[in-house]
Amino acid sequence: MKELRDKVHAEVGKVVVGQTPTIDALLAAAIIGGHVLLEGVPGTAKTLLAQAVARALGLSFARAQFTPDMLPSDLTGTMTLRGGDLVFRPGPVFTQLLLADEINRTPPKTQAALLEAMSEGQVSVDRSTHLLPRPFLVVATQNPIEYEGTYPLPEAQLDRFLMKIEVGYPNADQELAMLRMARDGLAPATLSEVGAVTSADRLLEMRQVASATEVAPEVVAYLAAVVRHTRSLPSVELGASPRASVHLLGAAKAIARMSGRDFVTPDDVARMATPVLRHRILVRPEAELERYSPDDAVKAALAAVPVPR
Numbered sequence: 128m129k130e131l132r133d134k135v136h137a138e139v140g141k142v143v144v145g146q147t148p149t150i151d152a153l154l155a156a157a158i159i160g161g162h163v164l165l166e167g168v169p170g171t172a173k174t175l176l177a178q179a180v181a182r183a184l185g186l187s188f189a190r191a192q193f194t195p196d197m198l199p200s201d202l203t204g205t206m207t208l209r210g211g212d213l214v215f216r217p218g219p220v221f222t223q224l225l226l227a228d229e230i231n232r233t234p235p236k237t238q239a240a241l242l243e244a245m246s247e248g249q250v251s252v253d254r255s256t257h258l259l260p261r262p263f264l265v266v267a268t269q270n271p272i273e274y275e276g277t278y279p280l281p282e283a284q285l286d287r288f289l290m291k292i293e294v295g296y297p298n299a300d301q302e303l304a305m306l307r308m309a310r311d312g313l314a315p316a317t318l319s320e321v322g323a324v325t326s327a328d329r330l331l332e333m334r335q336v337a338s339a340t341e342v343a344p345e346v347v348a349y350l351a352a353v354v355r356h357t358r359s360l361p362s363v364e365l366g367a368s369p370r371a372s373v374h375l376l377g378a379a380k381a382i383a384r385m386s387g388r389d390f391v392t393p394d395d396v397a398r399m400a401t402p403v404l405r406h407r408i409l410v411r412p413e414a415e416l417e418r419y420s421p422d423d424a425v426k427a428a429l430a431a432v433p434v435p436r
């Protein structure tokens with residue numbers, strides 16, 4: 128899987144400068160079957176990156192723009208009359224990589240339809256169930272600045288995302304490198320050159336391999352202690368859930384394999400702790416006023432738990 132990781136970075140690097148952690152997160156999620164939340168201001172290549180990763184992984188791609196007037200059926204599909212028969216017309220959710228753009232601009236009912244698809248791998252329309260393709264990877268985006276007229280995802284729904292990645296601005300060199308890239312007018316000229324370096328079937332095989340990654344009992348204990356510690360920090364109102372522990376273990380296994388190892392190290396756990404835990408931690412309002420963030424809470428938990436050696 129290390130070879131795959133290098134190839135994915137090379138392919139996606141044809142159109143996107145930098146963004147290494149985001150690419151790793153999407154690959155890890157595709158391998159273990161998780162979903163990713165990208166938070167970042169507009170114009171930081173979130174859409175482009177999702178499209179390029181879908182191409183590199185050989186997955187079908189669809190984008191759904193979440194708007195205030197979007198209905199659940201705009202996402203899942205509807206029953207329509209065709210030649211006198213009621214037939215199911217699948218919505219954009221029937222794809223392998225779904226870019227759910229600006230997920231916090233749609234009301235809770237439509238958000239819930241997406242989150243149900245994410246956790247069930249299927250959707251129900253008019254009492255019949257339709258299986259989604261496999262793998263099914265949701266990449267949801269959220270703008271950190273815009274709060275007006277938005278519907279923030281409740282904690283219970285955020286918990287279903289494997290990781291939350293903060294997509295920032297490129298540094299000065301990256302901005303220049305980006306400006307040197309070939310363009311067709313304003314659009315990147317090279318997206319069609321991003322080739323598939325794996326396939327849906329191979330990713331599902333890798334999921335089995337990743338699941339079988341060895342984790343020593345001391346490392347599992349370390350992971351559990353870090354997650355549990357987030358629940359007892361004085362500045363934290365709601366710590367990470369047991370689901371967070373499961374997700375952190377899965378992410379650590381994926382990153383171990385992507386680094387060419389068949390066992391998880393404490394460092395894998397520490398590396399994945401921030402992206403896997405940050406969106407599940409609710410900081411107390413008084414601590415928030417003092418600019419204490421969920422990332423600070425993860426840092427505090429990591430600092431408090433002794434690393435096994």
Ligand SMILES: Nc1ncnc2c1ncn2[C@@H]1O[C@H](COP(=O)(O)OP(=O)(O)O)[C@@H](O)[C@H]1O
Nearest residue numbers: 142143144169170171172173174175176305315
């Ligand atoms: N890191 C980057 N590498 C290459 N191109 C970039 C990068 N950041 C922004 N761009 C350019 O800006 C455009 C806007 O990106 P887009 O994916 O639509 O952003 P977002 O979805 O975050 O609003 C891209 O199509 C690309 O031309």
Ligand SMILES: [Mg+2]
Nearest residue numbers: 173174175228
């Ligand atoms: Mg976009």
